[in-house]
Amino acid sequence: MAHGHHIIPKKTLFSVFAALIGLTLLTVITALTIDFGVLEIPVALAIASTKALLVVIFFMALKYDNRVNALAITVGLVFVSVFIIFTMLDTVFRGDLDNVSNITISQQEREDEQLRAREPDADQLRVAPADFVGVDDDEASAAVDEAATADEAPAQ
Amino acid sequence: MATQTQETQDVQAHGDGHGHHERLQHHFISLDQQFSSAKLGMWLFLVTELLLFSGMFVAYAVYMQWYPEAFAVASEALDWKMGFANTIVLLASSLTVALSIHFIQKGNTKAMITSLSATLGLAVVFLIVKYFEYTDKFSHGIYPGEAFNPTGSYAYLDVPNAVQYFSIYYVMTGIHAVHVIVGMLVFAWLIYRALRHHFSPEWYTPVELGGLYWHFVDLVWIFLFPLLYLL
Known part of the structure; x- marks a missing residue:
């Protein structure tokens, strides 16, 4: 040797x-x-x-x-585990792809805010006899407005 | 040579006017350094081979996780006895390769040639078993690639997505078998050179590198056998 x-x-x-x-x-x-x-x-x-x-x-x-050969194969194995683990993190937790909204999260949040802004406040939701009078939407909301004023009036 | 080291002093001249081992190439300081460099290169090649096979193992993991029932039923359809036989054959061939390096290190060229021939013979046995396995699948109408239908099944194996399992089975065992064939060519070449007394305890780099390659082929099979045949 x-x-x-x-x-x-x-x-x-x-x-x-x-x-x-x-x-x-x-x-x-x-x-x-x-x-x-x-x-x-x-x-x-x-x-x-x-x-x-x-x-x-x-x-x-x-x-x-020589330790450098062990280092080479270890580095290779590290990248193989990154490959496997990150792929599985995707595919295992992907869930049901058909049951997903087709708009972005920020878009969803904007729409939620708009919906919240459109909601009538608590006073307008009070039921008054006038509510049952109106035929179309405009008249109904006018009736609600009147009812609200009528409620506030005695206090003033 | 002024820079002659202890290691290179006692080797013969190769006839072009300076005294060093005939196998030592001029850009290396010593046979030892040449051997280590060649080996590091081989390990780096094996890392690329590892990454090649890891892609297929990831595909296996993803599809098994997506279609567990198809994989469970389809892997039952494989004959584990054939896979087991081939595991023993490849492990034995790894032993004979390791022995051939042991023998050349001790200067026993004859024993090395016997060991390398045994390895080549075992590789042939491996492919013969593989041939019987593949033809058995063909006889049940399970072919690689033909009319690939991702959600398909077979008359013989009526599970949805069974085609996914067998396409992965054919690609993984097929590319592994290609590696076995390459290994056989390497061993035939090594035996040819050994018969011409090209190798010595001082220089046997091709045997060492061919051995590393063959052990890697064995390593891939060590993982393929339980994953494809047993789970």
Whole structure:
């Protein structure tokens, strides 16, 4: 060995292989016999990740390698998690796209304000006998106005 | 050479007037530095491969979350025994690649050639199993891509959106299989060079990089197997 490469002993390689086979059997057995419910995917992914770590650390020899290679793949994995997490944040919480208003929120707020401005104040909502006289809207509102004045008049 | 280091002193001259290892390229200080640079380059390539496959894994995650019933029923239709067999085959081939590097580090070219040939053989076995899997799907009328209908189902598998599952299944396993074929070409080339005694304990960079590539192909399968066949 001219330049200090770590030779991984055969024994290590074979025990890692045995562990990988064992974990493969474990993932098959857990998936086929045990019902983890919502945890089914996390359990399968945890076993797969353990296997992946064994391959990366021993077969790909990252354990004995220059740390910069571990850094490269770690940065890659960080971006993969950003990719997955942010996509899922969108698709999981997207809700029912058919049940959405087609105007913007600020537009909705403006319309709400206009509606509130149009509402008659409390005095105008008082029921007076004159309310039942009017035939069309204009007459009815005129009757309401009269009723309001009539109510206020005795106090003055 | 005035800058000769301890490492390069005992290597042979390659006949053009200066003494260094015949595999050492002039823009590197030492074989060691050349080896580390090549390996870093390979890891960066593997990061791009990781991002390529992550796009497909994200597609899988999104569609599984949108159509859980279709995915549950459709993944039952896959034969987990075939996927399991292929997992064992690929894990064994990863072991033989790691062993081939172990052997060349110890200067045992013959054992390295045996290991690399075993890897190539296991890759062939993987594709044979894949062939039986695909033809089984074809016999049930499940083809990749043909008349793709996003909400469609099959006569054999009457669940809405089952087509979504199988389009993802074909793309993921198909691109993985392309990687296996590329790996086979790499191993054939490595065996050819090893037979000509191109590799030595001082210089075996192509074997190391081919090995890293093959382990990555194995890694992708480690995640594909439970996601496609078991869940």
